[in-house]
Amino acid sequence: QVQLVESGGGSVQTGGSLRLSCAPSRPTYTMSCMGWFRQAPGEEREGVATIYGDSSTSYADSVKGRFTISKDGAKNILYLQMNSLKPEDTAVYYCAAVRPFAVCTDWWHLRPLSSVDYNYWGQGTQVTVSS
Numbered sequence: 001q002v003q004l005v006e007s008g009g010g011s012v013q014t015g016g017s018l019r020l021s022c023a024p025s026r027p028t029y030t031m032s033c034m035g036w037f038r039q040a041p042g043e044e045r046e047g048v049a050t051i052y053g054d055s056s057t058s059y060a061d062s063v064k065g066r067f068t069i070s071k072d073g074a075k076n077i078l079y080l081q082m083n084s085l086k087p088e089d090t091a092v093y094y095c096a097a098v099r100p101f102a103v104c105t106d107w108w109h110l111r112p113l114s115s116v117d118y119n120y121w122g123q124g125t126q127v128t129v130s131s
Contacts, residue, residue: 002028002120004095009125016085016129022078022095022122029100033108034071036080037115038091038127047113048093049080052104058112062088085129095122 003025012018020036035050049059049069057069068081078095096118098104107117 002026002097002100004097004120004122006093006095006122006125009093009127011128011130012085014086014129014131017081017083018085018127019082020080020093020095020125020127022097024076024097024120028076030073031076031097031100031120032102033104033118034076034078034095034097035113035115035118036069036078036093037096038089038093039124040091043091045094045115047115050108050112051078052108052112056108060113082127085127087129087131089127090129091127092124093127094124096120 004022006022008020033052036048037045038048039045051057051069051071054071054073066084070079097120099119
């Protein structure tokens with residue numbers, strides 16, 4: 001079973017930046033769909049940014065222009081560069097991925113920020129933004 005290991009969370013002030021990383025616990029074949037999700041206390045989990053292949057991306061409206069998702073396709077390492085952070089970005093951030101070789105073309109293009117079809121999840125990393 002592959003595990004996803006996240007790193008890079010922390011505490012920053014409004015306007016600051018953080019970079020999250022997510023890597024499989026062992027080398028794997030291509031994971032075509034990967035993404036970042038977050039959950040704030042008392043809130044439902046929401047999609048933040050996802051990526052299909054190595055370059056097709058989708059972002060929640062609340063983070064467009066501030067967050068950038070990217071991927072090292074050879075190693076299935078996922079990144080989330082977060083700039084201009086706001087207090088409302090405070091949440092636990094989770095990395096997710098589909099199984100190697102899983103076909104995710106159709107559902108990713110229909111609902112790119114949905115979390116239901118991902119097979120692997122990280123343990124979560126806390127991001128706290130103070131005003």
